[in-house]
Amino acid sequence: MTEWLPYLPIVVAPFWIMLNLAINRHVSRRSRHHAFDLSIDARFPFLAIFALPYFSAYILGLMGYILMWRHPDLGRVLVGYVFLVAVGSICYLLFPSRVTRYENLIVAGPSTAMLAWFQRLSGPYNAFPSMHIAYCLYSALISWHYAGGPTGVCLTLWVLLVGVSTLFTKQHYLIDLLAGAVVGVVGYMTVIRLL
Structure with missing residues (x-):
């Protein structure tokens, strides 16, 4: 394996973050946005306590990379992450989406403070597909494949917690989660089966 990989x-x-922010800004200027909400989405109340598991997605989404740090197949796993970034970016540009959420939160603790900061930074755009779920599920599948059962089970349960948290923080709709799961599985299948 190349030492720098x-x-x-x-x-x-940092470039990935700037790309996301640029796409978000571009999408925010569009006159039309899709909202993929279903009647079931209204049944999930806003619960600020779920902000913590929601933000844990950024750790879980990187677990595939972390677990593979010195593994010979790290390059393959990184190709999967590039695939996820590409698919998410293309979807956001072709199907600009937004979610109706609680804006201008009253900061009453760490959970609402973090969520309010995130909402100011990102806006309600780029919801479909949920890349939180795509990255997290991809990491869980990579861990199932390379690390085995116990790690895979733990990360899969974590993915479910992140999924529920996106609904209770009103950051995504159920359809966004399902689409994100499809993207994560296809990314995994691309890496494992085709490379």
Whole structure:
């Protein structure tokens, strides 16, 4: 394995963040946005306590990379992450989406403070597909494949918690989660089966 490969995502991460923010800004200026809400989405109340598991998605989404840090197949796993970034970016540009959520939160503790900050930064756009779920499920599947059962089970349960948290924080609709799961599975299948 090339010695610099494990460090590549650390160097690329700021550019990925800037890409996401640029796409978000572009999408926010569009006159029409899709909302993929179903009647069941209204049944999920806003619960600020779910902000913590929601933000844990950023750790879980990287677990595939972390678990594979010095593994010979790290390059393959990174190709999967690139696939996820590409699919998410294309979907956001072709199907600009937004979610109706609680804006201008009254900050009453760490959970609402974090969520209010995130909402100011990102806006209600780029909801379909849920890349929180895509990255998290991809990491869980990579862990099932390379690390085995106990790690895979733990990360899969974590994915479910993140999924529920996106609904209770009103950051995504159920359809967004299902689409994100499809993207995560296809990314995994691309890496494992085709490379």
